[in-house]
Amino acid sequence: NAGVTQTPKFRVLKTGQSMTLLCAQDMNHEYMYWYRQDPGMGLRLIHYSVGEGTTAKGEVPDGYNVSRLKKQNFLLGLESAAPSQTSVYFCASSYAGGNSPLHFGNGTRLTVT
Amino acid sequence: GNSVTQMEGPVTLSEEAFLTINCTYTATGYPSLFWYVQYPGEGLQLLLKATKADDKGSNKGFEATYRKETTSFHLEKGSVQVSDSAVYFCALSIGGGSNYKLTFGKGTLLTVNP
Numbered sequence: 001n002a003g004v005t006q007t008p009k010f011r012v013l014k015t016g017q018s019m020t021l022l023c024a025q026d027m028n029h030e031y032m033y034w035y036r037q038d039p040g041m042g043l044r045l046i047h048y049s050v051g052e053g054t055t056a057k058g059e060v061p062d063g064y065n066v067s068r069l070k071k072q073n074f075l076l077g078l079e080s081a082a083p084s085q086t087s088v089y090f091c092a093s094s095y096a097g098g099n100s101p102l103h104f105g106n107g108t109r110l111t112v113t
Numbered sequence: 114g115n116s117v118t119q120m121e122g123p124v125t126l127s128e129e130a131f132l133t134i135n136c137t138y139t140a141t142g143y144p145s146l147f148w149y150v151q152y153p154g155e156g157l158q159l160l161l162k163a164t165k166a167d168d169k170g171s172n173k174g175f176e177a178t179y180r181k182e183t184t185s186f187h188l189e190k191g192s193v194q195v196s197d198s199a200v201y202f203c204a205l206s207i208g209g210g211s212n213y214k215l216t217f218g219k220g221t222l223l224t225v226n227p
Contacts, residue, residue: 004156033215042202042219043157090156099145099164099206102215104156 002026006091006105013081013112021076021108023091031094032074033058033102034066036087043090049074050097081112115140119203119218126193126225134188134221136177136203144205146170146179146186151200151220160188160201193225
């Protein structure tokens with residue numbers, strides 16, 4: 001029972017490099033999310049998707065892009081990494097919105113030097 | 114806009130002590146309220162929830178009651194264990210479809226000593 005799987009677990013980038021974080025869920029959930037977690041800031045929503053082929057901006061979308069080509073996958077891209085994007089990134093999924101609980105992956109720790 | 118305010122930590126308790134973590138919210142409309150827990154090195158997981166006023170959510174000995182009159186959802190446990198050491202997040206959700214929003218508080222670190 002994998003749930004939500006994020007890859008990679010750790011990554012170090014240099015300023016200006018690009019990368020893609022992959023999130024996969026096997027629960028047939030409609031909604032998927034990308035959050036970043038920073039000390040003293042809690043979790044902030046970057047982008048989310050309410051179904052295959054759809055994406056929407058969250059609270060802090062600048063510098064990130066996302067794609068949801070398949071229902072089970074949600075990709076987060078950084079086109080030109082900046083030190084301000086050093087963070088722990090969490091993917092989550094839920095069956096629907098409203099009061100459906102979120103299921104989280106174990107996170108990706110990204111450092112941009 | 115919607116927001117969640119929870120007590121700042123860290124909170125340090127001895128085993129078997131009583132725990133309260135305060136959470137208050139501001140929301141337009143009628144939110145659902147949640148407590149999530151994050152154990153070291155892991156993602157968040159749902160601890161309990163309440164979807165309407167006066168509902169009480171409970172799980173693993175933790176409880177929280179949705180108080181509309183005080184816009185609060187305080188987390189309590191009568192006797193904490195070392196294994197309860199974690200970061201606790203209060204959250205609210207409102208809306209649906211493409212307007213769905215889940216808003217988290219900043220988290221409260223709990224450390225329980227034997």
